[in-house]
Amino acid sequence: MPMNNPDAALDEMDRAIKGLKAVGVQFFTNVNGAPLDLPELKPLFEKMAGYDLPIWIHPARGANFPDYLTEEKSKYEIWFVFGWPYETSVVMARLVFGGYFDQFPNLKIITHHMGGMVPYFEGRVGTSWAQLGTRTSDEDYTGILKRLKKPHLEYFKSFYADTALFGASSGTKCGLEFFGVDHVLFASDCPFDPEKGPGYIRETIKIIDALPIPDEERHKIYEGNARRLLKL
Amino acid sequence: MPMNNPDAALDEMDRAIKGLKAVGVQFFTNVNGAPLDLPELKPLFEKMAGYDLPIWIHPARGANFPDYLTEEKSKYEIWFVFGWPYETSVVMARLVFGGYFDQFPNLKIITHHMGGMVPYFEGRVGTSWAQLGTRTSDEDYTGILKRLKKPHLEYFKSFYADTALFGASSGTKCGLEFFGVDHVLFASDCPFDPEKGPGYIRETIKIIDALPIPDEERHKIYEGNARRLLKL
Numbered sequence: 001m002p003m004n005n006p007d008a009a010l011d012e013m014d015r016a017i018k019g020l021k022a023v024g025v026q027f028f029t030n031v032n033g034a035p036l037d038l039p040e041l042k043p044l045f046e047k048m049a050g051y052d053l054p055i056w057i058h059p060a061r062g063a064n065f066p067d068y069l070t071e072e073k074s075k076y077e078i079w080f081v082f083g084w085p086y087e088t089s090v091v092m093a094r095l096v097f098g099g100y101f102d103q104f105p106n107l108k109i110i111t112h113h114m115g116g117m118v119p120y121f122e123g124r125v126g127t128s129w130a131q132l133g134t135r136t137s138d139e140d141y142t143g144i145l146k147r148l149k150k151p152h153l154e155y156f157k158s159f160y161a162d163t164a165l166f167g168a169s170s171g172t173k174c175g176l177e178f179f180g181v182d183h184v185l186f187a188s189d190c191p192f193d194p195e196k197g198p199g200y201i202r203e204t205i206k207i208i209d210a211l212p213i214p215d216e217e218r219h220k221i222y223e224g225n226a227r228r229l230l231k232l
Numbered sequence: 233m234p235m236n237n238p239d240a241a242l243d244e245m246d247r248a249i250k251g252l253k254a255v256g257v258q259f260f261t262n263v264n265g266a267p268l269d270l271p272e273l274k275p276l277f278e279k280m281a282g283y284d285l286p287i288w289i290h291p292a293r294g295a296n297f298p299d300y301l302t303e304e305k306s307k308y309e310i311w312f313v314f315g316w317p318y319e320t321s322v323v324m325a326r327l328v329f330g331g332y333f334d335q336f337p338n339l340k341i342i343t344h345h346m347g348g349m350v351p352y353f354e355g356r357v358g359t360s361w362a363q364l365g366t367r368t369s370d371e372d373y374t375g376i377l378k379r380l381k382k383p384h385l386e387y388f389k390s391f392y393a394d395t396a397l398f399g400a401s402s403g404t405k406c407g408l409e410f411f412g413v414d415h416v417l418f419a420s421d422c423p424f425d426p427e428k429g430p431g432y433i434r435e436t437i438k439i440i441d442a443l444p445i446p447d448e449e450r451h452k453i454y455e456g457n458a459r460r461l462l463k464l
Contacts, residue, residue: 033301063368067322069265069297076329076376077367081360082321082349089314090299097308113356117314120352120406123398123435124345128313130426135309136295144308166355170409174352174402194362203355 003031006040013047023230024053024110028060029087037094045095049104054160054229056110057091059084088116096155097132097144108160108229110185114171115161119178126153160229162187163221167203173211181217185225235263238272245279255462256285256342260292261319269326277327281336286392286461288342289323291316320348328387329364329376340392340461342417346403347393351410358385392461394419395453399435405443413449417457 001009016022025048027036036057048055061083063073074083088111101107111118118125129152133141145152161179164187165171176184186208193199208221226232233241248254257280259268268289280287293315295305306315320343333339343350350357361384365374377384393411396419397403408416418440425431440453458464 030300035300035303063370065301067319068262068267071267076325076373077361077364078322078325080367081353081356082318082325085349085353085356086314086318087299090310093308093310093314113353117317117349117352120349120403121313121317121345121397121400122403123400124313124317127398127425127431129309132309135312138295141308165353166359168353168355170406171352171354174406177402193359199359 001025001027001044003027003036003041003044006044009044010047013044013051017051017053023232024048024056026056026058028058029084029091030060035094036091037098037100042100045100045104045107048108049106052106052108053231054108054110056112057088058112059087061087085113085116088112089118092116092118092156092159096152097148099148101155101158102149110160110162110229112162112164112187114163114165114175114184115159115179118156118159119161119175120171122153122178125156129153157183159183160185160225163204163208164189164200165204165207166193166200167207169207169210172207176211176213176221181213181220182225184221185229186222233257233259233276235259235268235273235276238276241276242279245276245283249283249285255464256280256288258288258290260290261316261323262292267326268323269330269332274332277332277339278336280340281338284338284340285463286340286342288344289320290344291319293319317345317348320344321350324348324350324388324391328384329380331380333387333390334381342392342394342461344394344396344419346395346397346407346416347391347411350388350391351393351407352403354385354410357388361385389415391415392417392457395436395440396421396432397436397439398425398432399439401439401442404439408443408445408453413445413452414457416453417461418454 001012003009013025061079063079065074065079065083066072067074067078092111132145157179160183161175162185163172188200188204190201191197208218233244235241245257293311295311297306297311297315298304299306299310324343364377389411392415393407394417395404420432420436422433423429440450
């Protein structure tokens with residue numbers, strides 16, 4: 001979506017979904033460097049919740065986002081390897097604590113790279129944020145958890161996640177355990193593997209085929225969840 | 233260590249280890265916002281490799297490190313929950329691609345929070361960085377992998393990791409699978425749980441006791457690896 005122009009994005013969503021039968025839209029994790037929870041972008045989330053169709057969130061950070069305060073850019077493509085899943089995780093937190101899922105209960109968001117950092121750091125997400133506000137003195141965060149209708153970890157589990165972990169078997173198990181089998185969708189990130197095409201598809205299928213789950217659950221990951229979520 | 237004064241840090245390391253029988257030292261992941269791979273800090277790594285004793289790397293980012301280019305600070309304590317493991321991961325990459333482990337083969341580094349993002353994103357670390365240089369045009373990274381003596385993923389596996397994942401069972405399994413049972417050390421992060429003490433200890437022990445591994449491997453995690461690494 002052309003997020004730098006919210007009105008145009010709203011029109012484009014209608015044209016794509018009503019006119020062209022699109023079954024979802026993609027937002028990048030930042031808009032020219034700005035966050036997705038800007039007030040002027042909220043109608044975009046509202047519209048997709050109204051359609052009851054998913055938003056794919058795709059990371060977008062570049063080398064111009066430095067990893068240290070004293071530096072101007074990110075070295076060694078760290079912005080890509082770690083920065084992208086980091087930025088996915090940041091969006092998830094901003095939407096959760098911004099109350100988006102209470103305001104738009106139908107909101108469905110598919111995160112790339114198996115939910116960013118959230119599943120591996122489930123314990124941190126759960127227990128550190130259970131103390132939200134205790135590490136902040138210049139702003140009062142202590143009311144945020146109370147204002148949310150559900151425990152904060154439940155919102156993080158309400159995201160969907162794709163399987164694009166590039167051949168990481170134990171990460172895939174960890175992500176699946178966190179989101180549950182109804183919230184994980186097949187994706188490979190083809191053609192960005194070193195073989196420029198078949199590598200990620202083959203390795204991701206190998207991992208999913210080897211998961212110790214019943215075939216009906218495997219079928220959900222491969223296509224069932226997508227059919228349900230995209231109304232296919 | 234007082235990293236803002238490298239000479240003082242070198243003296244303090246000698247005093248602590250020779251004089252006070254310290255069995256390792258702690259570096260934060262940045263030095264007043266600057267990276268750990270500054271040339272003037274390299275003698276600190278060299279010295280610890282000489283002692284053949286470990287460096288604990290502890291994340292240190294604050295709310296003043298923003299999550300978006302348009303913002304001045306990190307919201308909702310994201311700097312803490314996600315920013316800390318991110319910064320651990322960044323240090324790991326900077327040391328690996330800076331050739332620290334080829335230069336100092338004895339270097340032993342213990343990472344907090346089970347190795348930051350590296351185990352969950354093992355596939356990304358492996359296959360994305362196998363293409364290091366292809367996403368960068370203003371600097372030539374294409375010689376880095378060739379200059380390293382081993383495949384880059386092996387260096388990431390050569391780090392040590394602690395079990396402070398705050399009650400995340402599947403993350404613990406994922407981290408253990410990545411680093412291997414000889415490179416994982418018990419830690420709980422007591423007293424920073426919501427109960428202010430016993431919570432993380434109890435939950436971390438529960439997870440390690442339930443790992444499907446032989447008791448001799450469990451013993452390594454609880455104390456054997458620490459005894460070996462710290463020469464106790």
